[in-house]
Amino acid sequence: MSLQGKVALVTGASRGIGAAIADHLAAEGAIVIGTATSEAGAATIGDRLAAQGGAGRVLDVGQEGAIEALVDEVEKAFGPVAILVNNAGITRDGLLMRMKDEDWDAIMDTNLKSVFKASKAVLRGMMKARWGRIINIASVVGAMGNAGQANYAAAKAGIMGFTKSMAREVGSRNITVNCVAPGFIDTDMTRALPEAQREALVQQIALGRLGEAKDIADAVGFLASDRAAYITGQTLHVNGGMLMP
Amino acid sequence: MENIEQRVKKIVAEQLGVNEAEVKNESSFVDDLGADSLDTVELVMALEEEFECEIPDEEAEKITTVQQAIDYVSAHLNK
Numbered sequence: 279m280s281l282q283g284k285v286a287l288v289t290g291a292s293r294g295i296g297a298a299i300a301d302h303l304a305a306e307g308a309i310v311i312g313t314a315t316s317e318a319g320a321a322t323i324g325d326r327l328a329a330q331g332g333a334g335r336v337l338d339v340g341q342e343g344a345i346e347a348l349v350d351e352v353e354k355a356f357g358p359v360a361i362l363v364n365n366a367g368i369t370r371d372g373l374l375m376r377m378k379d380e381d382w383d384a385i386m387d388t389n390l391k392s393v394f395k396a397s398k399a400v401l402r403g404m405m406k407a408r409w410g411r412i413i414n415i416a417s418v419v420g421a422m423g424n425a426g427q428a429n430y431a432a433a434k435a436g437i438m439g440f441t442k443s444m445a446r447e448v449g450s451r452n453i454t455v456n457c458v459a460p461g462f463i464d465t466d467m468t469r470a471l472p473e474a475q476r477e478a479l480v481q482q483i484a485l486g487r488l489g490e491a492k493d494i495a496d497a498v499g500f501l502a503s504d505r506a507a508y509i510t511g512q513t514l515h516v517n518g519g520m521l522m523p
Numbered sequence: 524m525e526n527i528e529q530r531v532k533k534i535v536a537e538q539l540g541v542n543e544a545e546v547k548n549e550s551s552f553v554d555d556l557g558a559d560s561l562d563t564v565e566l567v568m569a570l571e572e573e574f575e576c577e578i579p580d581e582e583a584e585k586i587t588t589v590q591q592a593i594d595y596v597s598a599h600l601n602k
Contacts, residue, residue: 405565450561 282307290366292319294465298491313337339392358403410453445511454510461517484519
């Protein structure tokens with residue numbers, strides 16, 4: 279139970295990778311606050327995490343002022359956030375020729391700007407504590423590109439650059455900032471892809487299968503732990519050998 | 524109750540990890556007390572908490588010495 283008593287905030291925790299991360303951190307002893315965009319999602323998270331002292335909260339990361347208000351409320355109720363996992367993300371796929379400004383902006387706001395805002399909001403507490411872990415969920419797509427995901431790939435690559443800069447800024451305060459870049463993970467997001475595309479993607483994976491949400495949660499759990507104390511500014515690729523950067 | 528000058532100097536000493544005796548009114552955080560840019564941001568945060576006020580960024584940038592911090596707090600605390 280290496281994270282005993284530490285407050286962890288996980289965005290987008292109602293399902294998929296975020297849910298697996300929240301469960302993993304809770305199993306390690308952290309008090310996990312998971313967010314979802316809907317009341318029902320937040321209630322589900324609350325049911326799962328309550329036994330370990332955690333809770334679910336409603337959060338639309340794209341809404342003005344919402345992240346700051348949530349962090350404020352969480353810190354008052356549970357104490358300073360020690361571990362932040364920026365996981366919330368959406369897709370608005372389409373070929374660039376057809377991509378609308380709204381598709382670009384929605385991805386930038388939800389997938390990239392939210393990382394900046396949440397990281398900034400928790401930083402004061404981490405600096406005072408002289409301990410912090412920020413783990414940003416990027417994507418293999420941010421490193422290799424993907425037709426039809428120019429907006430998503432740009433945001434995910436942006437997260438990696440943000441991570442490196444922030445790691446340099448706050449390293450002296452014993453705060454580490456890293457990315458986990460999932461490959462092709464079996465979640466609702468990837469189940470939305472056509473079967474033919476899924477099969478073609480699996481051909482590119484050295485291990486010959488899709489990843490599971492648990493594979494990502496294990497990597498996040500490692501980076502959150504004291505075993506990863508000397509790792510910062512890095513992107514840990516968890517993709518079954520789909521890309522070897 | 525300690526006066527503002529003593530409270531400011533105590534915070535400066537704590538935040539920058541220096542001996543309180545080294546903290547003179549004319550001391551510059553960066554040049555004399557070895558603060559880096561992140562230290563100065565943290566120092567302003569600590570002053571905000573101690574004196575329960577908010578120091579706007581454009582004002583915070585002008586606070587580079589102990590005396591300037593004392594002056595700022597004195598000017599804004601009595602209001």
